[in-house]
Amino acid sequence: MASISPSIAVEAAVPGVAEIRANVVRRRRWDIVFAVVGFLATSVGVVTLLALFVDLVMDGYHRLTPDFFLSFPSRRAAEAGILSAWVGTCLVMMVTAAIGVPLAVSAGIYLEEYAPRNWVTTLIEINVSNLAAVPSIVYGLLALGLFVYALGFGQSILSAGLTLALMIMPVVVVATREAVRAVPHTIREAAYAVGATRWQATRDHVLPYSIPGIATGVIIGLARAIGETAPLITIGALTFIAYLPDPPISTKPPFVSFDWLWSGFTVLPIQMFNWVSRPGTAFHANAAAAGIVIVVLTLAMNGFAIYLRYRLRKRITW
Amino acid sequence: MSAVVTAVPFATQSVSADPKVKSRIRGLNFYYGNLQALKNIDMVVYEHAVTALIGPSGCGKSTLLRCFNRMHDLTPHTRYEGEIRLYPDDVNIVSSDIDPIEVRMRISMVFQKPNPFPKSIYENVAYGLRVRGVKARSELDGRVEAALRGAALWEEVKDRLEEPGTALSGGQQQRLCIARALATDPEIVLFDEPTSALDPIATASIEDLIISMAGSVTILIVTHNMQQAARVSSYTAFMYLGELVEYGPTTELFTRPRHQRTSDYLTGRFG
Numbered sequence: 131m132a133s134i135s136p137s138i139a140v141e142a143a144v145p146g147v148a149e150i151r152a153n154v155v156r157r158r159r160w161d162i163v164f165a166v167v168g169f170l171a172t173s174v175g176v177v178t179l180l181a182l183f184v185d186l187v188m189d190g191y192h193r194l195t196p197d198f199f200l201s202f203p204s205r206r207a208a209e210a211g212i213l214s215a216w217v218g219t220c221l222v223m224m225v226t227a228a229i230g231v232p233l234a235v236s237a238g239i240y241l242e243e244y245a246p247r248n249w250v251t252t253l254i255e256i257n258v259s260n261l262a263a264v265p266s267i268v269y270g271l272l273a274l275g276l277f278v279y280a281l282g283f284g285q286s287i288l289s290a291g292l293t294l295a296l297m298i299m300p301v302v303v304v305a306t307r308e309a310v311r312a313v314p315h316t317i318r319e320a321a322y323a324v325g326a327t328r329w330q331a332t333r334d335h336v337l338p339y340s341i342p343g344i345a346t347g348v349i350i351g352l353a354r355a356i357g358e359t360a361p362l363i364t365i366g367a368l369t370f371i372a373y374l375p376d377p378p379i380s381t382k383p384p385f386v387s388f389d390w391l392w393s394g395f396t397v398l399p400i401q402m403f404n405w406v407s408r409p410g411t412a413f414h415a416n417a418a419a420a421g422i423v424i425v426v427l428t429l430a431m432n433g434f435a436i437y438l439r440y441r442l443r444k445r446i447t448w
Numbered sequence: 449m450s451a452v453v454t455a456v457p458f459a460t461q462s463v464s465a466d467p468k469v470k471s472r473i474r475g476l477n478f479y480y481g482n483l484q485a486l487k488n489i490d491m492v493v494y495e496h497a498v499t500a501l502i503g504p505s506g507c508g509k510s511t512l513l514r515c516f517n518r519m520h521d522l523t524p525h526t527r528y529e530g531e532i533r534l535y536p537d538d539v540n541i542v543s544s545d546i547d548p549i550e551v552r553m554r555i556s557m558v559f560q561k562p563n564p565f566p567k568s569i570y571e572n573v574a575y576g577l578r579v580r581g582v583k584a585r586s587e588l589d590g591r592v593e594a595a596l597r598g599a600a601l602w603e604e605v606k607d608r609l610e611e612p613g614t615a616l617s618g619g620q621q622q623r624l625c626i627a628r629a630l631a632t633d634p635e636i637v638l639f640d641e642p643t644s645a646l647d648p649i650a651t652a653s654i655e656d657l658i659i660s661m662a663g664s665v666t667i668l669i670v671t672h673n674m675q676q677a678a679r680v681s682s683y684t685a686f687m688y689l690g691e692l693v694e695y696g697p698t699t700e701l702f703t704r705p706r707h708q709r710t711s712d713y714l715t716g717r718f719g
């Protein structure tokens with residue numbers, strides 16, 4: 131068989147190649163060093179969270195019975211539960227979301243789509259980003275003066291919800307602006323070019339396409355609010371509550387009631403704080419159990435935010 | 449200057465003997481802040497004809513085109529001076545007395561990169577009607593079909609109108625955008641380099657479409673491709689550094705350019 135393969139000259143060693151190899155090995159070493167350092171640095175966060183959670187679980191796991199969720203607090207640690215606390219947390223979060231989300235989303239959209247670029251807008255923008263850095267206790271003081279006394283809402287679920295709504299606003303405003311900014315300019319042009327008004331372009335395109343990003347911001351904001359203690363203690367959350375607020379839905383007309391808004395309340399982290407500050411390990415087990423519930427709730431919300439972002443983003447392609 | 453003739457393969461559209469004027473630009477200046485992008489433009493746009501805007505990149509073609517649908521109103525610190533009069537009612541569409549939305553309801557636009565909404569094919573085409581308040585399903589159905597036929601896309605998509613417009617191929621997406629621009633029965637359709645993001649086959653089909661549309665609608669098209677201008681347009685305007693250097697029937701401009709700059713550009717001496 132006549133082959134047309136060219137002849138290849140093979141040499142055992144080429145001068146210079148050994149040097150190249152040594153050079154590569156020397157430089158590679160630093161790659162490995164940084165990879166190890168980086169991995170250790172990353173592990174600090176994960177290991178700490180894991181250690182905390184394992185500690186909580188060991189202390190509180192045996193208290194996580196159905197009764198724990200269905201009982202009011204009690205003087206006897208073994209009979210105490212978190213019923214009023216988790217119901218309070220749910221109701222406060224409802225108010226926070228119902229008030230905070232529309233306000234923050236409107237503000238974010240206004241700043242991105244409508245606001246003229248001038249010094250007033252710049253001032254508002256600086257203010258909003260600074261609000262995110264204000265310690266939560268300061269929100270509590272503001273709310274005590276404004277909602278509890280000046281507006282006369284009292285030490286109620288309404289006051290608590292409004293306080294936390296203010297607190298999550300900066301997070302949601304920033305998330306909204308980022309999501310809105312990610313909508314390509316060409317999409318807005320397409321809408322305007324067929325005669326849409328600014329509001330139509332916003333309502334029909336910019337807002338719907340930003341929902342994944344906004345929802346992520348909302349959930350992260352709420353997950354932060356769910357663990358807040360200081361501002362709610364400031365406005366006078368109770369630490370021992372053995373009743374539930376009026377139910378929002380009833381079987382009698384008019385079927386919905388807003389009396390619960392004016393009710394006194396407690397929330398999960400405050401209940402936990404209360405138990406931690408008592409002497410005796412029995413109550414500490416209750417605190418650990420409440421802690422597990424809060425951590426699981428927060429992680430679940432963050433997980434859901436990640437899932438939402440992933441799912442909804444995949445459906446929108448430009 | 450006869451070398452120019454051989455540089456371009458011709459299939460130029462005919463110029464009618466007594467063309468009607470659709471729009472007249474008079475003393476138009478346009479500014480981005482302090483930068484004057486258009487300088488004292490005078491030009492007419494003939495009805496039911498294709499008019500091409502050519503010239504080197506950055507000469508102001510897109511800027512001139514976007515004056516026609518007041519797209520610049522969306523950019524802060526921009527300013528129009530002079531007139532673009534639209535006939536038959538003889539209004540100055542760049543006057544601040546005229547709402548830009550009114551102008552965009554009469555003059556629609558197809559962009560450089562296909563930009564369908566991430567919605568269904570049907571909703572993409574219907575959107576211009578929806579913003580006007582058209583709700584009746586029968587009217588929407590009829591006009592969506594007519595627009596898709598007008599954009600030579602109906603046969604390809606009639607069985608999947610509910611699928612997302614973004615799932616179509618690039619050429620189909622651009623025809624979808626043309627359908628969206630046609631659905632509202634515009635008087636003028638503006639094209640800004642509509643084939644620059646497309647492959648040669650999709651480009652040819654868009655060019656055929658533009659030629660076929662010209663019977664019923666006035667077309668202004670920006671292109672940096674001289675062959676394309678020669679193929680689709682009846683009139684061509686050559687711009688340079690924000691000025692209109694030369695304007696006339698495409699055949700004349702390409703075969704007997706009156707200005708040295710035009711002939712230099714056509715022969716590829718710069719651009």
Ligand SMILES: Nc1ncnc2c1ncn2[C@@H]1O[C@H](COP(=O)(O)OP(=O)(O)O)[C@@H](O)[C@H]1O
Nearest residue numbers: 480483485504505506507508509510511512523
């Ligand atoms: N949004 C803008 N702001 C400032 N200058 C711009 C803007 N858009 C275009 N220009 C300038 O205006 C001139 C004309 O641009 P354009 O009309 O896009 O050119 P062409 O479409 O012919 O390539 C260029 O000098 C460009 O830099």
Ligand SMILES: [Mg+2]
Nearest residue numbers: 509510511670
């Ligand atoms: Mg351009």
